[in-house]
Amino acid sequence: MSQSPESQPAPQPKNPERLELEALTALQPGFARLMPEIGARMWRAFHAGRAENWPLATWQLKEMRKLFRLGTVTRPKYESDVETYIDEDLDPLFAACEKGDLEAFERAFHDSVEAANEYHRRWNKGFLVWKVPQTPPEDLVLEPQS
Ligand code: HEM
Numbered sequence: 001m002s003q004s005p006e007s008q009p010a011p012q013p014k015n016p017e018r019l020e021l022e023a024l025t026a027l028q029p030g031f032a033r034l035m036p037e038i039g040a041r042m043w044r045a046f047h048a049g050r051a052e053n054w055p056l057a058t059w060q061l062k063e064m065r066k067l068f069r070l071g072t073v074t075r076p077k078y079e080s081d082v083e084t085y086i087d088e089d090l091d092p093l094f095a096a097c098e099k100g101d102l103e104a105f106e107r108a109f110h111d112s113v114e115a116a117n118e119y120h121r122r123w124n125k126g127f128l129v130w131k132v133p134q135t136p137p138e139d140l141v142l143e144p145q146s
Helices: 021-027 031-050 054-074 076-099 102-122
Strands: none
Touching: 031 054, 031 076, 031 102, 054 076, 076 102
């Protein structure tokens, strides 16, 4: 666009050096931002479990549990469901990893995916049906390390 010599370009807003607490609060992730990360952890846990890499599966599930609890800081309305999900669905997965029981792990995994999608329906997000990607993640060595 051409400019006459006397007209100055409008000053652009500068990147802020500090943000007010309200702006910082608004920037914290809610469930829509955390759920894809949760899904990635769950996917990794599944393939680590299938490879009987129990330390890796446990690690992924622990990080997933942290993400769920992080989400309830900004979205406390989900706290009760999240804690129920942890007790009823994640704990059996941790127990199967602890025992190194692949059959129990696969059963608990299937149940926990069903439960997750039930929570989606409960929160009026029945169109969000999560499923585990059948392809193992390519950026992680799944074989147990000594
Ligand atoms: C295995 C466990 C779970 C997985 C893998 C999972 C996965 C996902 C995924 C991929 C999304 C879509 C995010 C997007 O792209 O917008 C989503 C959304 C959502 N999930 Fe989950 N979910 C799980 C468990 C749960 C549980 C236990 C709850 C309830 C406490 C829950 C509540 C929600 C809600 C409310 C949304 C919609 C977020 C929004 O758009 O505001 N999910 N979930």
